[in-house]
Amino acid sequence: MLTLLVLMGVSGCGKSTIGKDLTLALNSDFIEGDDYHPPENVQKMKQGIPLTDTDRYPWLIKLHSLVLEKANSYKNSEKNSPEQLKYIVMTCSALRIKYRQIIIGDNQISTTNVESDADQKENQFQTKFIYLELPKHELVRRLEARKSHFFNGSLLDTQLETLELPTEESKDLFKIDCYGKKNQEIVNEIMNIIRQ
Ligand SMILES: Nc1ncnc2c1ncn2[C@@H]1O[C@H](COP(=O)(O)OP(=O)(O)OP(=O)(O)O)[C@@H](O)[C@H]1O
Numbered sequence: 403m404l405t406l407l408v409l410m411g412v413s414g415c416g417k418s419t420i421g422k423d424l425t426l427a428l429n430s431d432f433i434e435g436d437d438y439h440p441p442e443n444v445q446k447m448k449q450g451i452p453l454t455d456t457d458r459y460p461w462l463i464k465l466h467s468l469v470l471e472k473a474n475s476y477k478n479s480e481k482n483s484p485e486q487l488k489y490i491v492m493t494c495s496a497l498r499i500k501y502r503q504i505i506i507g508d509n510q511i512s513t514t515n516v517e518s519d520a521d522q523k524e525n526q527f528q529t530k531f532i533y534l535e536l537p538k539h540e541l542v543r544r545l546e547a548r549k550s551h552f553f554n555g556s557l558l559d560t561q562l563e564t565l566e567l568p569t570e571e572s573k574d575l576f577k578i579d580c581y582g583k584k585n586q587e588i589v590n591e592i593m594n595i596i597r598q
């Protein structure tokens with residue numbers, strides 16, 4: 403079965419850094435969410451203008467369609483090696499419940515725009531959302547230290563306000579406290595979650 407691992411959380415929590423390490427550890431595919439923002443979104447973020455739901459929908463739908471494409475190709479390769487476990491690692495802030503629903507295709511917006519229901523059933527995959535948590539002071543410290551990135555650190559507050567924390571919403575959402583931990587420790591914790 404194909405498993406989508408979405409590393410989520412606000413800017414600076416380590417999604418890209420951990421995503422690369424996890425991808426190596428799992429020998430998985432990697433979807434860097436930031437690479438799929440429409441240029442208008444990148445422009446807004448550079449200018450310190452927060453993204454709205456309407457800005458984020460095309461981006462999230464694109465991410466969903468990428469997962470479906472990969473699921474399709476895995477389905478074909480599974481016929482050759484059915485015993486293999488396969489992973490896709492994705493980084494995406496995925497701040498709100500409905501954004502997470504769009505990514506996995508559990509939402510009217512994505513089913514009408516991307517694939518029919520029948521197509522989706524053909525492309526089964528399971529998802530684990532991994533929320534990387536850090537205290538605000540550490541997020542600020544990291545964003546101030548990070549120079550070569552389009553994200554404007556002034557947007558952190560709006561991201562923290564938008565974030566809908568894990569609730570009983572889903573048994574497939576896991577929180578990792580990343581404060582003071584080395585990347586390898588965080589990757590190991592994720593590996594333990596995967597094995598559950
Ligand atoms: N375990 C860690 N300890 C200390 N600093 C870290 C750690 N992991 C990542 N960083 C640093 O924190 C900064 C933010 O990390 P990263 O870019 O991976 O976050 P992100 O969640 O992908 O951010 P964005 O959503 O803005 O792309 C980077 O400069 C990175 O080098």
Ligand SMILES: O=C(O)[C@H](O)[C@@H](O)[C@H](O)[C@H](O)CO
Binds near residue numbers: 413458553
């Ligand atoms: O949801 C959002 O507001 C955006 O997706 C941001 O999270 C950016 O992708 C990222 O933080 C930039 O680095």
